[in-house]
Amino acid sequence: MDQVKAMLNALRINYLTDFPTHIDELEQLLLELERHGYGLEICRDLYRRVHSLKGSGGTYGLHVLSDICHPFEDLLSHLLENNDLLKENFTEIALLYVDLLRQTHSVYTDGVEPGAEIHRALQGIRKRSTKSSHSALLVESSEVILGLLKDVLSSQGFRIEVVNDGYLALGRVLAEHFDLLITSLETKRLNGLALISAVQKSGARGHKTKTILLTTKQLNIVGEQPDFIIKKDAHLKDKFKEIVLENISS
Incomplete structure (x- = not known):
């Protein structure tokens, strides 16, 4: 050693x-x-x-x-x-x-x-x-899902960053401010729930970041809750847009 x-x-x-x-x-x-x-x-x-x-x-x-x-x-x-x-x-x-x-x-x-x-x-x-007034970090490996999320965020003037590793995402959030963190449940090295929990416990920077968990599963979450949970289905884009318009981009 x-x-x-x-x-x-x-x-x-x-x-x-x-x-x-x-x-x-x-x-x-x-x-x-x-x-x-x-x-x-x-x-x-x-x-x-x-x-x-x-x-x-x-x-x-x-x-x-x-x-x-x-x-x-x-x-x-x-x-x-x-x-x-x-x-x-x-x-x-x-x-x-x-x-x-x-x-x-x-x-x-x-x-x-x-x-x-x-x-x-x-x-x-x-x-x-950047001229963007808002920023979002996406933790997702599916190009289809990323495309849907980017369409919504781009239309609202977000600066968008993408990683496919939960541990790297945590480092980004701790190092710089993001208004919005969107993560799938299943991500490399650190899953979405663990990532969100770590962000929420991280102090002044973390509590300003709204969190969205994307999942195909029914979850019974104990402890820190994501601000929003969106099911990965045919209504994902519409639900995501609704959340962004009502809670983030205003």
Whole structure:
């Protein structure tokens, strides 16, 4: 066990040592994108690099770096889906994420856990990067269900993020604010009820997040209750829309 800890610590140190080089490379790619316009391969490369940094940060316990990479990755995903985003403030926002990654790396290098100021800065970047007044996190693997939910949320101006892993979803909710958490009962690593319970117990951030559980089963729930339960049937979209209109988007 001590050998494993020592190995992980060595890998963490190497990761932190190499991190500035990775950040410089990200910055160069972003500036190249700004100079030459949209390039699919550059955008894919940026996405892969940020995704890799996010995963490695979580592996080595540098969770705030992963917290920053999550929305940075989402921003790049949106650019891949809509290259007109480059004509807006994409580069400016992306470089703000780069600067925040540098700042957070410096804190970790000093042997200190990043504090609330980093999360406040992250929230500020998120607000600048979207015109949406509401945000939703979807934890669902079915493309059909996701399509129905996205249709409703998009029509109401929501910023939408998707994960298919309950444990990752919990990390997102703890790291950033979402107005709405929609999760299936059966999700990887942490099921929907456990996820909702953890969110409700998480304190100030969690209690502001409305929760919706999607299920095909009749449930007898003991303990924390989701704000809403929707059955996965032919009426799912209509019921979901009703809940969003009456309770969330007003």
